[in-house]
Amino acid sequence: MIEPSVGGQYFAPGSGAVIELDRPPADRGTQQRRATWYRQPALMSGLVITAIIIGLAIAAPLLTSYNPIAQNLNDTLQGPSAHHLLGTDQLGRDTLTRLLYGARVDLRVGFIAVLFPFCLGTILGSLAGYFGGWADLVIMRLVDVVVAFPFYVLLIALVFVLGPGEKSIYIAITIVGWVSYARLVRAEILVAKRQEYVLAAQGGGLSNLRIMGRHLLPNVISQGIVYAMSDIVQDILAIVTLGYFGLGIPPPTAEWGSMINDGQNFLTTHWQLTTIPGLAVVVVGLGLSLIGDGLADLLRPGQ
Amino acid sequence: MSFVGRRLLQLVPVAVGVTIVVFFMIHLIPGDPARTILQQHATPRAIAELHREWGLDRPLISQYWLFLNRLAHGNLGQSLIYGVSAASLIWQRLPATLWLIIYASVLAVLISVPLAMIAATRKDGIRDHVVRAVPLLGLGMPPFWVGFLLIYGFGITFRVFPVGGYGTGLTGHLDAMFLPALTVAIALAPVVIRSLRASMLSVLGADYITTARSKGVPARRLFFRHVLRNAVIPAITVLGINIGFLIGGTVIIENVFAIPGIGQLMINSIFQRDFPVVQGVTLVFAVLVVLVNLLADMTYASLDPRVSFDR
Numbered sequence: 023m024i025e026p027s028v029g030g031q032y033f034a035p036g037s038g039a040v041i042e043l044d045r046p047p048a049d050r051g052t053q054q055r056r057a058t059w060y061r062q063p064a065l066m067s068g069l070v071i072t073a074i075i076i077g078l079a080i081a082a083p084l085l086t087s088y089n090p091i092a093q094n095l096n097d098t099l100q101g102p103s104a105h106h107l108l109g110t111d112q113l114g115r116d117t118l119t120r121l122l123y124g125a126r127v128d129l130r131v132g133f134i135a136v137l138f139p140f141c142l143g144t145i146l147g148s149l150a151g152y153f154g155g156w157a158d159l160v161i162m163r164l165v166d167v168v169v170a171f172p173f174y175v176l177l178i179a180l181v182f183v184l185g186p187g188e189k190s191i192y193i194a195i196t197i198v199g200w201v202s203y204a205r206l207v208r209a210e211i212l213v214a215k216r217q218e219y220v221l222a223a224q225g226g227g228l229s230n231l232r233i234m235g236r237h238l239l240p241n242v243i244s245q246g247i248v249y250a251m252s253d254i255v256q257d258i259l260a261i262v263t264l265g266y267f268g269l270g271i272p273p274p275t276a277e278w279g280s281m282i283n284d285g286q287n288f289l290t291t292h293w294q295l296t297t298i299p300g301l302a303v304v305v306v307g308l309g310l311s312l313i314g315d316g317l318a319d320l321l322r323p324g325q
Numbered sequence: 326m327s328f329v330g331r332r333l334l335q336l337v338p339v340a341v342g343v344t345i346v347v348f349f350m351i352h353l354i355p356g357d358p359a360r361t362i363l364q365q366h367a368t369p370r371a372i373a374e375l376h377r378e379w380g381l382d383r384p385l386i387s388q389y390w391l392f393l394n395r396l397a398h399g400n401l402g403q404s405l406i407y408g409v410s411a412a413s414l415i416w417q418r419l420p421a422t423l424w425l426i427i428y429a430s431v432l433a434v435l436i437s438v439p440l441a442m443i444a445a446t447r448k449d450g451i452r453d454h455v456v457r458a459v460p461l462l463g464l465g466m467p468p469f470w471v472g473f474l475l476i477y478g479f480g481i482t483f484r485v486f487p488v489g490g491y492g493t494g495l496t497g498h499l500d501a502m503f504l505p506a507l508t509v510a511i512a513l514a515p516v517v518i519r520s521l522r523a524s525m526l527s528v529l530g531a532d533y534i535t536t537a538r539s540k541g542v543p544a545r546r547l548f549f550r551h552v553l554r555n556a557v558i559p560a561i562t563v564l565g566i567n568i569g570f571l572i573g574g575t576v577i578i579e580n581v582f583a584i585p586g587i588g589q590l591m592i593n594s595i596f597q598r599d600f601p602v603v604q605g606v607t608l609v610f611a612v613l614v615v616l617v618n619l620l621a622d623m624t625y626a627s628l629d630p631r632v633s634f635d636r
Binding site: 163164166167169170171172173174175176177178179180182183184185252255259262263266267268269279282286289290293296297300303304305306307308310311312315 | 335338339342343345346350351353354355460461462464465466467468469470473474476477481569570571572573574576577580591592595596603606607610611614615
């Protein structure tokens with residue numbers, strides 16, 4: 023049974039269940055008419071926050087004259103002062119400098135890391151959804167296997183066997199992360215492939231590849247993009263967590279996770295060493311989550 | 326076939342897949358796994374020994390068969406560090422982890438349900454906006470960092486709760502594990518609050534609520550009998566789906582609070598390069614997730630007669 027729903031979209035019962043369970047329908051506070059993108063307060067504030075952080079990261083060498091990794095053992099564990107606005111760490115490195123340079127590492131790795139699972143998941147999800155049958159069976163069983171492992175357990179185990187470092191992080195996040203995109207895209211394709219424009223394209227004798235790439239994908243990709251925003255937050259958290267376990271970006275590179283880890287020994291006397299890098303992660307998370315929420319509102323078909 | 330039968334049948338490919346992943350972990354190690362694992366102890370004899378023990382010199386398929394065969398006998402391999410079986414190490418430490426998982430789930434529900442209720446009943450009010458800001462901030466908080474903040478606040482400054490260990494006896498566990506469980510619950514709450522609020526709102530808009538209202542059911546009774554009951558099932562489902570996240574979170578938090586569970590065992594074994602134990606713990610974690618999901622589905626199916634595979 024196919025029942026029409028608001029906005030002319032067709033929803034087959036059951037097909038949307040995965041999305042609904044994974045991603046509860048995002049909130050719509052005011053039921054105002056859909057505004058253009060720059061009128062979306064969530065999206066705009068998210069973009070501003072994220073742009074400021076990216077700007078700070080890029081401008082790091084201009085904003086501080088200190089070196090993020092050079093030790094200065096005469097100036098260890100200083101409190102905030104005019105010379106060191108956020109103080110120094112146990113090796114006399116300026117905390118603000120390390121925070122700014124850390125943003126470069128964590129944001130870069132976070133943004134790159136999301137690309138591979140996004141692509142892999144989208145491709146596999148499309149194949150499963152479009153062709154069904156064996157392709158669907160095999161790909162969805164793979165999904166079942168990956169989700170059987172707790173996210174952090176598989177991630178930590180994979181980075182451990184591959185050896186710490188940026189490359190291992192990308193591989194591990196791809197192996198663990200593609201499943202969410204595959205589920206999302208598959209569910210969307212299952213709905214979209216019954217619509218008339220696809221049937222028309224099939225009737226017109228277009229190749230499957232062309233139908234998937236040119237007709238289906240542009241229509242189903244938005245959910246994936248919205249999810250990618252919250253996924254970047256998850257990936258940055260994962261990188262920071264790996265850094266905390268000493269499995270992330272190797273020292274002495276400035277990275278927020280290892281900064282928090284270094285600070286934990288001085289929690290009682292120098293709480294700012296632990297607190298500040300964590301706050302940086304929270305602000306990044308806030309910015310990206312706002313973008314994700316704003317996009318979800320913007321892209322959701324007529325409400 | 327019955328729901329239960331088909332659900333159990335679904336487990337077979339998952340179980341096979343999980344064992345293949347765990348088995349292949351060793352083969353992801355760059356170079357000769359035996360040499361990498363043994364590192365400075367890699368004498369030719371020790372390498373040959375490990376090759377023989379793990380069957381590394383045989384074809385992959387027979388290595389996997391050997392692995393399965395051992396697994397069927399409950400043998401997860403020998404710890405390279407302690408010289409005892411990995412299974413016994415894991416078995417000793419499992420209770421602390423289970424405690425943490427259950428404690429954290431309870432706290433997550435206790436935090437999320439009232440907040441979601443406040444938000445849903447005062448939709449678009451100030452309280453709703455405050456509650457909706459929680460996930461935005463909460464999703465970006467590294468769990469181990471939250472742990473440090475709680476240690477600093479409640480453990481060091483106010484000295485209300487212990488900051489590490491597992492405690493003894495029921496009250497000891499409840500006391501010692503409060504901060505760790507709260508940390509995991511805080512990591513989980515944003516997701517649960519979001520979906521619980523959404524499901525409460527959709528229940529509030531349902532016809533049977535309008536009917537109940539027009540019958541003159543008092544607001545309080547309406548909420549607890551009609552709304553909450555129907556909204557909690559999706560929340561539990563969300564909790565079930567996120568069980569992987571919850572269980573994975575314990576790995577991190579056990580290390581922050583020095584809880585002797587299998588998460589701490591995993592990280593310790595990683596630092597000691599004790600591969601068989603890391604493999605064993607990874608497998609046990611996957612088994613936990615699969616079992617919890619199975620349990621959740623079964624409970625769900627028995628509670629809600631509409632659940633079936635043929636939707």
